[in-house]
Amino acid sequence: MSFVSGRVAVFRWLMPLAIAMALIGGIYLAVRWSAHQSDAVAIERQQQLVELVISKMQGSIAHDQESVTVWDDAVRKVSLEWDAGWVDSNLGSWMHSYFRHDGAFVISPDRKPVFAYLDGRTDDGGIFRNIAPAAMPLVAKLQERLAAGDEAGTSDQVLSIGESDLVRIEGRPAIVSAKPIVSDTGDIVQEPGREFLHLAIRFLDDDFLTGLGADYGFEDLRFSVSPDLGRNRSYAPIVRSSGEPIGYFSWLPFRPGAAVMKATAPVLLISGLLLFTLTSGLSVVLRRRSRRLQESQAELNHLARHDPLTGLANRASFNQSLAQAVASSAADQANALLYLDLDRFKQVNDTLGHPVGDRLMVAVAKRLMETASAGVISRIGGDEFTIVVERTRQEEVEKLCDSLIAAIRQPFEIDGQPILIGLSIGVAVATGNDADPVEITRKADIALYHAKSAGRNRYAVFGPHMDELIRTKRDLEQDLRAALHAGxxxxxxxxxxxxxxxxxxxxxxxxxxxxxxxxxxxxxxxxxxxxxxxxxxxxxxxxxxxxxxxxxxxxxxxxxxxxxxxxxxxxxxxxxxxxxxxxxxxxxxxxxxxxxxxxxxxxxxxxxxxxxxxxxxxxxxxxxxxxxxxxxxxxxxxxxxxxxxxxxxxxxxxxxxxxxxxxxxxxxxxxxxxxxxxxxxxxxxxxxxxxxxxxxxxxxxxxxxxxxxxxxxxxxxxxxxxxxxxxxx
Incomplete structure (x- = not known):
């Protein structure tokens, strides 16, 4: 009996210990798995960041080139009246001192270097020999596209076509970008495919790696031809346009999970109960940090889409809201855009100061939200607002305009001082889902101009007679272009x-x-x-x-x-x-x-x-x-x-x-x-x-x-x- 009792006592003593050990083991495995997942996410984000930086650098170099290659003077000084000093000052050493490019070359239509600058040295093309194997395929491809009249990819931001790739030059990773030297006005006639070309070189090692590591927190960032610097390092391939890697960036990855494990493992070994307590506390801390991170991310997303002063949607959100309202409309559904501008607001800023103006702007936003709660309200400029009202009728819109004007005309009180301002509104109404949001905005803007011209503190609905203003503006724009051309x-x-x-x-x-x-x-x-x-x-x-x-x-x-x-x-x-x-x-x-x-x-x-x-x-x-x-x-x-x-x-x-x-x-x-x-x-x-x-x-x-x-x-x-x-x- 005593033997049985002893076994029961041992069992009762071991059972909690076993449960505690199982609980400790489960907690340890859970923490280790979480740490591993956290490390994996951090490593993946660092790899994505490296790829993003290289991609942005590649686009930035081409954009830098356009500041001097889309230029009448550059065409003249290179192809019509060669000026070596001018070329060096504007297309060579200037690119290094202003944009930090390592190399700049001017290539003739016969694919020969007529100017070469690399790492502070210039000559007539001798230093181009080491660059040629990587650059000449891009030169040939760009000349073919120019001869064929290819303009794919050009826009208001991209003024000329170009070719760019990631290459290895004498063992060093680099971005090579080729751009044609063309007229910005179109007054200089050039034979397609026979333009002079400008090459820009930016090496992706040395100072580039130092700056990248310092800016984004990469520890021991290096370049290697192959991923053989150790298994404890992260690698990001540098891939050229053909899909072939020219090397790898390697660094000691940021491992937040490993750091957590290193801090908590000794505690686990000392005491299961203490580890359980600490792990529970750590879980709470992690949850709070995650929640704060999510809140910060949500705040950043909110700030990216909202005006920081009033909390209203900003211009980007307004454009999206209007486009969505139009796209989701039925064929007989009418949507209205109200374009609002405050009257006499500038006088408030000039006489009472910008802090008072900011407080007044917040009060105005509050009244707009109270009066037009059914619409999407945005602040798109200093004292300019928009309201998108879906599924409405013109008489309802006119009633809303009257209410908005009456609300803003009521005196505001700031620091005991009454402030009187007014409101002018331009209205554009569109039916169906085939309307152009840009055209709707332009019509509302024109209607606002009419409202202000009529004496302010009123609204105007865009009508066909206002189209004449659009035509007049377009005609005057064409006349101005002709005047600049005629001289x-x-x-x-x-x-x-x-x-x-x-x-x-x-x-x-x-x-x-x-x-x-x-x-x-x-x-x-x-x-x-x-x-x-x-x-x-x-x-x-x-x-x-x-x-x-x-x-x-x-x-x-x-x-x-x-x-x-x-x-x-x-x-x-x-x-x-x-x-x-x-x-x-x-x-x-x-x-x-x-x-x-x-x-x-x-x-x-x-x-x-x-x-x-x-x-x-x-x-x-x-x-x-x-x-x-x-x-x-x-x-x-x-x-x-x-x-x-x-x-x-x-x-x-x-x-x-x-x-x-x-x-x-x-x-x-x-x-x-x-x-x-x-x-x-x-x-x-x-x-x-x-x-x-x-x-x-x-x-x-x-x-x-x-x-x-x-x-x-x-x-x-x-x-x-x-x-x-x-x-x-």
Whole structure:
């Protein structure tokens, strides 16, 4: 009996131990499996990241080439009037210093290298021998495509066809990209297949691997011809277009699961219960981290599709919502797009500041959601909104518009201060699933223009009579293209800028004018924005800059200012274009001043900043135009990298009104002079304004009171009269 009792006691003692051991073993296996899965996912993501980086690098190199290969000057300097120095500066060493390409070559139509640059060395093609085996197949294929007129793959972003591949050059992995050197305007005729070609080389080892490892956390990243650096490393094949691998990138993979196992294994060996507790705790932590990761991912996805200020859908979401609404519509189903724009919102920003404007924008979004809860509301710009309303009728839409206008017209209260704004709405209604979302948006935009033109605080529904506006805009765009091609309708006028103290002409500002053969003079504020939206601003700006350089050469005692749009400054080859024109006309860089607005300083891609830096280093000066009308503030004035501030004419015209702009101008002048900047006041129309600005300390004055813009022919007479006036004095 005692023996049986002893066995039962042992069994009772061993049973919990066995259960505990089984539980510990199960937990250990579960943790190990989770760690293995986590490691596998991490390794796979790192491999995908390497492939993505190489793919993006391959596309980036071709895009870099287009900034100098789709260019009339490049065609002339390579195929018509060979200029080795120009080629090296723009197609050779420039590609290395600006885009970090390791090699650049120019290949003749006979497939011979006429220029070679590699790792800081240039010659007539001798260093091309090691590149030729990898590059010549791409050259041959590209020439065949050019001769056949193949344009597959070109778009607004991809301007010319090209060939690119991953190769191994003397044991080193590299990207080789071939692009034709072609005309950007189409004015230079080239025989298909006989274009000069530009080759770019980017090695994928050394500094590339160092940068890739540092940017993305790859440990001990190396290149190997074969995957033989050890089983504990990860490998990503570098595969050429034929499917053949040219080598492998290898690194010590990130193993989060292994790290977890290493931390928890000793605890498991010490105590089953403690391990169970720690494992349970770790499971909770992992679940929390996973949940936070999911929440972060959801937040990122939300931010990618929503406006961060108001929480409404953004432009990308709006485009998708409208396309889905149209695509899913029945044949007799009507959908409406409301295009909303706030009235007098800019005045709130200018008078009360952007923080108040942001809070007002949030309040506006809240009222829109309360009033139009059945629609999909998006914020697509500063004070622009859209609402997509599905399965509706026009009378319902009109009722909704009335409600929206009434809701926004109610005063807003921020920090105890009432704020009154208005709302204008353009409406486009489309039936069925064959409507074009882009055309619907354009019609709503045109209807909004009509609403604002009719006095604001109202809505307008797009009708057939509004199509005339579309046709007029398209006709004017075609006329502008023809004017740029003909070259006899556009003319550059010059408005003198006078020294405030000596009252003598100190410089000139170049202003473009268009005299249409049938419509007469067309205002710049009409055709310049049209040129920007139609993709013609580069040609228009190049025309003005070339004429200004010609005038600067004719009048060597005067500096020349030229207005530059943010779109022009955002082109990668813009700095090279300016350098080329200055050399062509033998104009010193410091005599050219480029006038920009603060839009150019808000360039997220950084191309404008690179061009500004390159031009300033070369000696070109910059002026900030229309100061005080955009995002300007005294705080920003302390940080702007410009040489001159141009005070907007609205401050000058406010001198004769109570509480006018004298104090503001005085503050701007004081801060600008403290920073070493010169001040030019625009819009001077009376002698009284001129005297006030002179006493406030402005350096230069400009306006109709002093001189209107004049053509080049009258400029000679004006400067002659100024010279005679100084002589008589």
């Amino acid at each position: 006899n309708q556009l003319e550059v006028f010059y408005q003198p800028v006078y020294s405030a103290q000596s009252r003598e002409i100190s410089s000139l500002e170049a202003l473009v004018r268009w005299r249409h053969p049938s419509k007469g003079a067309i205002a710049p504020d009409v055709f310049v924005p049209l040129a920007e939206t139609a993709g013609l601003i580069d040609r228009l700006g190049a025309f003005v800059l070339k004429e200004a350089c010609s005038t600067a050469r004719e009048f060597p005692s005067l500096d020349i200012a030229v207005n530059v749009s943010a779109i022009e400054l955002g082109q990668r080859h813009y700095a090279a274009q300016v350098f080329s024109l200055l050399r062509q006309f033998s104009v010193e860089p410091w005599r050219l001043e480029l006038e920009i607005t603060e839009t150019a300083l808000l360039d997220e891609a950084g191309v404008c900043e690179k061009n500004i830096t390159a031009l300033r280093d070369f000696g070109v000066k910059f002026a900030l135009d229309d100061f005080g009308t955009g995002f300007s503030s005294f705080g920003r004035l302390q940080r702007l990298e410009v040489d001159r501030i141009k005070i907007d004419r609205s401050f000058v015209h406010a001198f004769d009104r109570p509480g006018g702009g004298v104090a503001v101008v005085q503050s701007i002048v004081g801060v600008a002079h403290a920073k070493g900047l010169r001040i030019t006041a625009e819009g001077v129309e009376t002698e009284e304004q001129s005297e006030i600005l002179r006493n406030l300390g402005c350096d230069e004055l400009q306006g109709f009171h002093l001189s209107k813009p004049v053509p080049k022919s009258s400029l000679r007479q004006l400067l002659g009269a100024e010279t005679a006036k100084r002589t008589s004095s």
